[in-house]
Amino acid sequence: MYKVIATGSTGNAVLYHGSILVDCGVSFSALKPYMRDIQIVLLTHQHGDHININTLKALQGERPTLRIGCCKWMLPFIEGLKNIDAYEVGQVYDYGTFSISAIQLYHDVENCGYRIFKDGTKIFHSTDTAHLDGITAKGYDLYAIEHNYDEDTIQEVIERQEAIGVFAHQKGSINSHLSEQQARDFIFNNRGKNSEVVRLHETKSI
Numbered sequence: 001m002y003k004v005i006a007t008g009s010t011g012n013a014v015l016y017h018g019s020i021l022v023d024c025g026v027s028f029s030a031l032k033p034y035m036r037d038i039q040i041v042l043l044t045h046q047h048g049d050h051i052n053i054n055t056l057k058a059l060q061g062e063r064p065t066l067r068i069g070c071c072k073w074m075l076p077f078i079e080g081l082k083n084i085d086a087y088e089v090g091q092v093y094d095y096g097t098f099s100i101s102a103i104q105l106y107h108d109v110e111n112c113g114y115r116i117f118k119d120g121t122k123i124f125h126s127t128d129t130a131h132l133d134g135i136t137a138k139g140y141d142l143y144a145i146e147h148n149y150d151e152d153t154i155q156e157v158i159e160r161q162e163a164i165g166v167f168a169h170q171k172g173s174i175n176s177h178l179s180e181q182q183a184r185d186f187i188f189n190n191r192g193k194n195s196e197v198v199r200l201h202e203t204k205s206i
Helices: 028-037 053-062 072-077 154-163 170-176 180-190
Strands: 002-006 013-016 020-022 040-042 067-071 084-087 092-094 098-106 110-118 121-126 142-146 196-200
Touching: 002 028, 002 196, 013 028, 013 121, 020 110, 028 053, 067 072, 072 084, 084 098, 098 121, 142 180, 154 170
Parallel strands: 020 040, 040 067, 067 084, 121 142, 142 196
Antiparallel strands: 002 013, 013 020, 092 098, 098 110, 110 121
């Protein structure tokens, strides 16, 4: 049902059902093996680890019918691209063989996640959000969710990095990314008996 091509601060791209790509923050060469089957690229937000304009242009150069879906705040960042579908959060968009619905997320820039419905399955995709308050996804087949940092150890990690003169980017994570504990709570409150979980956007710490 899914293929994690890349996840984390260096690049993000996750392929669902072989044809629905969420985020495009990787090189064209990373996507080339899957290019022929990708029908749509769903964008979440403007950060470079989630969108690579050159890759999108190359994809559309090879695949002129390739569609790009995003919420309206992304439109200024994808000028010059074609076949763009602009979404309203919470609305369901029917593409025939699959449907898409954008979810409002809470990052340091405007951001969204996605619900993906295809072949009788339901997928919940969410990264780069401070919380999932007010959002439900009961009994989904797949939860692809950020597990960015551990609330119990992040302060220790920050202090250790600062002690050796390394910039502690985890300081920003606390207010803009989802913790292990938040992700586990959301999954516990929503998952069904046979639900699968994919851990996304985990921070590598020293």
